[in-house]
Amino acid sequence: MTRANVEVNGIPFSVTRYPQTQTIELDGPDRALNPRDKQALEEAGTALSLRLLESGVKPDNIPPEQDLLMRTLAYLSEAPVGYKIGDNFSEKPVVKEAYPATVESSTRSPVVGKLSPEACKEAALKTGDFRTLAACQRADNDGIWLLPCRSGLRYQSHDARNHCFASYRVYAGPGSGECLGKCGPGCNRVLTWGWTQDCLDHDVCSRSHNSTSGFRDPNCGDEWWEADEDYLNTVKGACSG
Numbered sequence: 001m002t003r004a005n006v007e008v009n010g011i012p013f014s015v016t017r018y019p020q021t022q023t024i025e026l027d028g029p030d031r032a033l034n035p036r037d038k039q040a041l042e043e044a045g046t047a048l049s050l051r052l053l054e055s056g057v058k059p060d061n062i063p064p065e066q067d068l069l070m071r072t073l074a075y076l077s078e079a080p081v082g083y084k085i086g087d088n089f090s091e092k093p094v095v096k097e098a099y100p101a102t103v104e105s106s107t108r109s110p111v112v113g114k115l116s117p118e119a120c121k122e123a124a125l126k127t128g129d130f131r132t133l134a135a136c137q138r139a140d141n142d143g144i145w146l147l148p149c150r151s152g153l154r155y156q157s158h159d160a161r162n163h164c165f166a167s168y169r170v171y172a173g174p175g176s177g178e179c180l181g182k183c184g185p186g187c188n189r190v191l192t193w194g195w196t197q198d199c200l201d202h203d204v205c206s207r208s209h210n211s212t213s214g215f216r217d218p219n220c221g222d223e224w225w226e227a228d229e230d231y232l233n234t235v236k237g238a239c240s241g
Helices: 035-054 064-077 117-127 131-135 197-209 221-233
Strands: 002-008 011-018 023-027 088-090 152-160 163-172
Touching: 002 035, 002 064, 011 064, 035 064, 064 221, 088 221, 152 197, 163 197, 197 221
Parallel strands: none
Antiparallel strands: 002 011, 011 023, 023 088, 152 163
């Protein structure tokens, strides 16, 4: 068992990882963070990362206690302002490595139901009836689906308030300019956790819709939740192949 305890402005949080069951438990006090709290958490995570970087430690050799602490600091720093953070539990993830060569060979279809995303959006905007638009949105939790270790054109899929679930290719993976597909904040090489499909979906959604509200974001909140287990559970630097 590994545990990380964090207290910011008198608000305590505890995250416990159970290696045998591969589950993670968050013990939160149902308290909200303010902008200064979030900034303090982010600065603490950055300072810890830089200290590890300067010590010469390699990402694969970060002690589990410090690894979990960095993940916890980054995780809490991305919580929306005003949201009361309570208890949460992450189930054992299912890791998949076989990555489809084309969107047709997977479930990531750019056509949803009877309408394409474009036709669905056009109908909703024309009639003002956004129930049609909502009907062609969908959940897309891939578990932990590792991206290939070589960067390249990869299919991503997301939906938002103003468009249906849609798939298209972007340049992503290790070595890509914007670190698309990397779980965790920024491109810091010490904080390079796993490279997964759900994190790619969330990255592209966030970039496309300027998402900044985490799981409460009206466009990318569902993608945030789908990438949650990837973010907390992936092995540092994990990819497929």
